[in-house]
Each structure stands twice: as C-alpha cells, then as structure tokens.
Amino acid sequence: MIRKYPIGLQSFRNIREGGYVYIDKTKVIHRLVETGVYYFLARPRRFGKSLLINTIKELFEGSKELFEGLWIQDKWDWTTTNPVIHFSFANIGVRTQGLEAAINIGLEENMKRLGLSLSSNSYDQRFKELITKAAARGKVVILIDEHDKPIIDFLDDPDMMETIRSILKSFYSILKGSDAFIKFLLITGVSQFSPASIFSDLNNLDNITLSSHYGGLVGISQTELEENFAPEIAELQKSRPDIINQIKDWYNGYTWNMKEWVYNPFALLNFMADSKFRNYWFATGTPTFLMKALSRKKICDVENIQMGELGLSTFEPSSPDSSSLLFQTGYLTIKDISPSGQVFTLGFPNREVKNSFLDGLLSAYRQTYPAGSTPLLEAVQNALSNGDIPGVVSRLNALISSIPYDYWNADTESIFTIITFLTFRFVVDGVYPEQHSSKGRCDLLVLTDKYIYAIELKLDGTAAEALSQIKQKGYLEPYLSDTRKKLAVAVSFSSKQRAVSEYLVEEL
Numbered sequence: 381m382i383r384k385y386p387i388g389l390q391s392f393r394n395i396r397e398g399g400y401v402y403i404d405k406t407k408v409i410h411r412l413v414e415t416g417v418y419y420f421l422a423r424p425r426r427f428g429k430s431l432l433i434n435t436i437k438e439l440f441e442g443s444k445e446l447f448e449g450l451w452i453q454d455k456w457d458w459t460t461t462n463p464v465i466h467f468s469f470a471n472i473g474v475r476t477q478g479l480e481a482a483i484n485i486g487l488e489e490n491m492k493r494l495g496l497s498l499s500s501n502s503y504d505q506r507f508k509e510l511i512t513k514a515a516a517r518g519k520v521v522i523l524i525d526e527h528d529k530p531i532i533d534f535l536d537d538p539d540m541m542e543t544i545r546s547i548l549k550s551f552y553s554i555l556k557g558s559d560a561f562i563k564f565l566l567i568t569g570v571s572q573f574s575p576a577s578i579f580s581d582l583n584n585l586d587n588i589t590l591s592s593h594y595g596g597l598v599g600i601s602q603t604e605l606e607e608n609f610a611p612e613i614a615e616l617q618k619s620r621p622d623i624i625n626q627i628k629d630w631y632n633g634y635t636w637n638m639k640e641w642v643y644n645p646f647a648l649l650n651f652m653a654d655s656k657f658r659n660y661w662f663a664t665g666t667p668t669f670l671m672k673a674l675s676r677k678k679i680c681d682v683e684n685i686q687m688g689e690l691g692l693s694t695f696e697p698s699s700p701d702s703s704s705l706l707f708q709t710g711y712l713t714i715k716d717i718s719p720s721g722q723v724f725t726l727g728f729p730n731r732e733v734k735n736s737f738l739d740g741l742l743s744a745y746r747q748t749y750p751a752g753s754t755p756l757l758e759a760v761q762n763a764l765s766n767g768d769i770p771g772v773v774s775r776l777n778a779l780i781s782s783i784p785y786d787y788w789n790a791d792t793e794s795i796f797t798i799i800t801f802l803t804f805r806f807v808v809d810g811v812y813p814e815q816h817s818s819k820g821r822c823d824l825l826v827l828t829d830k831y832i833y834a835i836e837l838k839l840d841g842t843a844a845e846a847l848s849q850i851k852q853k854g855y856l857e858p859y860l861s862d863t864r865k866k867l868a869v870a871v872s873f874s875s876k877q878r879a880v881s882e883y884l885v886e887e888l
Contacts, residue, residue: 383611385649390430392438396446403604403645406452408597409436418565418582421597422572422589424634424710426646426661428598429568430468433525436566437464440521462521462563463514465490470526479530479547483507503547508554511561519563522555527578528569536669548578555582571695571708589693592637599634599642612652630657633729634713644710647732661710662736670709671744674702680741680798681805681813682706684715685726692724711737738806745798746783753779761807767831769869769885777879779803796873797837800824804835820853832859835869843884846870856888 386400395402409432412419423429438446442461447453467490472482483503487510491498496513500506514520530548534540555565565585572589579585588594596604606613606624616623631647650660674680685703695704706712707726711733716725728734742753756775763771780799801824805811810827824835834855836846847870850856856866866888874881 383652385653386431387646387649387653390434392431392435393443393446395431401608401649403600403608404450405432405435405597406439406447406450408594409439410452410455412566412588412594412597413439413564416586417562418585420567420572420579420585420587420589421594422569422587422708423598424644424708425570426644426664427710428645430470430525432598433466433468433523433566433568436521436564437466437523440464440564460518462518463494464521464523465494465510465514466523466525468525469529474530475533479544482530483547483551504550504554507551508558511554511558515561520558520561521563522565524565524567526569527567528571532571545578552578552582570710571705572693587693590636590689592639595635595637595640596642598645600645600648601640601642602628602632605643605648609652612655616655626657627651630731634710635729636714638714638717644732657732659732659736662732662740670705671740674741675744677702678794678798680745680802682712682737683727685712687724687726688722689724735806738802742779742799742802742806745795745802746779757803757806760803764804764807764826764828764833765830767865767867769867769883773871773880773883776800776803780879783878796839797823800835800837800871820849820855822850822853822855825855827864830864832856832862832864832866833869834867835871838870838872840875841872843870843872843882846872847884847886851886851888 384398384400386395386398386402389395389398389400394400413436421429421432439452439456440462441464442458444453444456444458447456467486469482472486472489474482477485480503484506487498487503487506490510494510494514496510498506498509498513500509511520511522527548530544531541534544555562567585572587588597600608605627613623620626627643627648631643631651632641634644635641644661646664647661651657674682679702682703685706687703687707691701691704692707693704695701695708703712703726707714711728712726713729714724715727717723718725728737739753739757742757746753756779760772760775763769763775776799780796783795783799801811801813804824804826808826808828810825812825812827814821814823822834823837824833826833826835834850836850836855838846847868850868850870856868859866868884868886868888870884871880872882873879
C-alpha cells in the first residue's frame with residue numbers, strides 16, 4: 381500500500397479528506413482548550429504550528445466528520461460551534477501591500493467568511509468591530525499564526541521594523557478589552573518578542589513555549605513515530621536493522637522542557653517519503669542574515685551556551701541576542717536545565733541541524749554562503765579517520781584559499797582559528813577547543829575512533845615551536861592509557877601566504 385505524507389500541508393481538512401498520514405494531536409489540544417483561554421506558543425519554522433491552528437479552527441467550527449477515529453471524537457460537544465477569526469501573517473501580503481493594508485485584507489477575508497460587514501475605517505477599530513459582531517453568534521475563537529513574520533522580514537531595516545512593531549502593538553491592544561467576547565485565543569510564531577515590544581497590553585497571555593505540559597503539542601515524539609510509521613520502519617529494518625536509532629540521531633532531539641523530545645515533522649515526513657538521510661529542514665530557508673550576523677561577531681562555537689529563562693524566552697529585534705535567536709529559530713535546543721530551573725544549557729538537537737549549521741557558518745566565514753563546503757569537509761573527515769595529516773592540511777588550505785583578501789586583513793588570527801575549529805567540529809563529534817590540562821591549554825583536542833589529536837596552531841610562528849609546546853605541556857598525558865594512537869600535530873599558518881606554511885606530526 382502506498383502511503384501519503386502531508387509534506388508542507390497545513391490544512392487539517394485536506395489531510396483528513398485526502399487520506400494522508402495524520403499524527404493525532406487532539407488529546408493535547410483538548411487539554412489546551414479546556415484549561416485556559418489566552419495562549420502564546422513559539423516553535424521553529426515548519427514544525428506544525430499552522431496545522432495546529434487549522435485543526436483548532438475545524439474543531440471550533442464543528443467539523444465532526446474530520447475527527448472520526450481520533451481521540452477527541454467522543455470528547456467534544458459537537459452541538460455547539462464558535463465563530464473563528466483566523467489570521468496568518470505569512471500569506472496576507474505584508475511585503476507587497478504594507479502591513480496596514482495586509483491587516484485590512486485579513487479582516488476582509490474573515491468578514492466574508494463569517495458573513496459580516498464592517499463600517500469602521502482604521503484597521504484596529506475594524507478588528508474590534510469584527511470581534512464584537514462575530515460574538516453575537518457565540519464567543520469568538522481568535523487564531524493568529526506567524527505573528528512575527530512582519531518583523532522578521534525587516535530585521536535588516538530598523539526604521540521599517542519600528543513602524544511595523546507600532547502597528548502590531550495597536551492591533552493586539554484591541555484584544556485587551558475584548559475578554560467578554562473571546563472563547564479562546566492562540567498566537568503562534570517563531571520568535572518570542574519581549575512583552576513591551578508588541579504584547580504590552582496582553583498581560584493575561586499564557587506563554588506555553590517552555591511549558592511542562594505542552595512540549596509535544598507540535599512535532600512528532602518517538603512513540604508517535606514508531607506507532608504511526610510502523611510499516612515504513614518494518615520495511616527499512618530489512619536492510620538497515622538499526623534504522624530507528626539512525627532516524628533518531630538525524631532528526632530527533634528537540635525539547636522545550638527536558639520531559640518530551642520530538643522530531644521536526646517536516647524532516648521526518650520527507651525522510652519517510654524517500655528513505656534517504658538528507659538535510660531536509662535546513663535546506664528550506666536558513667536566513668542569510670543569521671549566518672552573516674554570527675560571522676560578523678566572530679562566533680563559531682554555539683554548543684553548551686548557558687542562558688537564563690528570560691534571555692531564552694524573549695527576543696528584542698533592535699538588538700538581537702544570537703543565543704536566543706538560535707534557540708527560537710530551531711538551530712539549538714535545550715540540553716540541560718539546572719536543578720534550580722533557572723539556567724538552561726543549549727546545544728544542537730540532532731545531526732541534520734549540526735552538520736548543516738556548521739557547514740553554513742563555515743561557508744559564511746569563507747564568504748561563499750549559501751554554497752556549502754561539504755565536499756572538502758568530507759575529505760577532511762576521511763583524512764582524520766585515517767591519520768592522514770597531509771590530506772587534512774591540503775583540504776584546510778583549500779577551504780581557506782577562497783576567503784577574500786579584505787576579510788583576512790580584518791582579523792587574520794581569529795579567522796584562521798575559526799575556520800580550523802569549524803572544519804574539525806563538522807567532521808568529528810569529539811572536538812574540544814582550548815582544552816585545559818594541568819600545565820596549559822591545547823588549541824584543539826580531536827578524538828576519533830582510532831586517533832587522539834592534540835593540535836597546536838601558530839600564526840607566523842614555527843611548527844617546531846608548536847610541537848615543543850604540545851610535548852612540554854603534556855597535552856596528551858591524560859590519555860596515555862587510551863588504546864587509540866596519539867598524535868601531536870603542530871601547524872604554522874602564514875599571514876602573508878594565507879595558508880599553512882609548515883606542519884609537524886609526531887606520535888606520542
């Protein structure tokens with residue numbers, strides 16, 4: 381039997397009527413609706429937020445036939461319906477029409493769907509009128525998707541961004557005085573702007589982004605994977621017995637509460653469709669501004685970043701913090717929460733994100749983004765696995781050679797160190813920069829299945845000097861009992877030649 385996967389589909393009706401695979405989220409949706417009214421949820425792009433919104437819309441509109449066979453089928457009062465006001469800022473023409481005109485377009489669409497007419501002129505008063513008139517038929521459900529799209533689109537234009545923020549603040553302010561008319565409200569997006577930015581009047585908005593109850597509201601859990609894709613897994617196991625662990629390594633790992641871990645559904649559904657491990661999610665639109673911003677700040681190591689909950693949960697567009705931006709856009713996830721619950725440690729969620737991110741960032745430093753560096757990186761990986769230091773140096777020089785002359789002049793030493801670190805970090809999991817020992821600090825410690833490398837980098841120095849430092853400081857002494865081969869690698873980089881000028885290797 382050929383199975384249909386809802387790749388890119390955001391319509392609950394189309395998925396159910398079209399016979400596509402659907403992961404039943406109605407139990408957790410029921411809890412959401414029954415236990416509160418005003419909600420905010422932030423999740424990365426292509427994580428199922430729009431489908432969640434659309435499912436809730438069909439639920440409140442009483443589309444009973446679409447929910448047959450799902451958990452909620454006999455738990456919902458189908459005799460009562462509610463008018464639904466639905467906005468998606470992703471598809472109402474903000475860039476082409478301007479935000480005010482786009483909001484008015486969204487209001488017109490809702491007005492026509494609900495069979496209402498509006499007489500007010502300003503967008504905020506028209507929104508108020510729409511809520512009031514719709515509520516004459518029952519309390520209103522308001523669903524706002526991609527709330528941050530208008531601001532994110534103009535992060536590189538501060539003046540326009542401030543104008544948009546002011547408009548959105550006026551738009552959302554209408555909700556504060558509408559409690560008597562609202563049955564349920566859900567706002568979703570990628571970023572969590574500080575309350576003062578656009579939600580200052582919504583002090584009753586429950587931010588469930590880090591909630592212990594809703595970590596699996598979107599995304600696909602391990603249990604959901606194994607239950608809903610059992611036929612595919614059984615077929616794949618015939619040739620790849622360890623396929624479940626491989627899929628988990630590639631696409632699982634996202635958590636917002638350290639209680640529930642989920643797959644990115646877009647990546648997982650694409651894998652089920654063609655059974656090949658690829659960077660599906662990352663390839664759909666990593667923002668160029670993000671990679672360029674990180675390279676401007678000389679940021680290369682984003683693992684094990686620690687943040688407080690406030691920093692993790694807010695994003696200030698006028699002065700974006702790289703760590704919170706990386707978390708909210710899905711390139712980092714929570715890896716640990718301190719016993720006090722106040723400190724969050726971040727890291728890559730899975731192999732897809734780690735490899736794609738490091739490749740993209742390395743290419744940004746090389747000034748070749750979005751073109752990747754994968755062929756050269758795979759060659760470095762093979763060389764490291766086989767103890768082939770000449771091969772490593774050759775590929776490292778190839779990676780470096782494309783960097784524009786002016787970029788080198790800005791900060792030669794840090795650029796060389798960053799390129800080297802990102803290269804090794806991509807190809808090997810066991811890479812530790814500035815690793816401390818009892819006598820000093822090793823520039824890079826690299827651990828593979830067969831080798832342990834202590835690597836010392838010198839700018840306009842000598843390889844002999846670097847090799848002597850590795851031996852005198854005893855960088856490899858903590859690993860003397862390890863059965864792997866231990867290699868001291870001394871690399872001297874010439875700022876004039878912009879290449880590795882010499883290197884020495886010695887087994888210790």
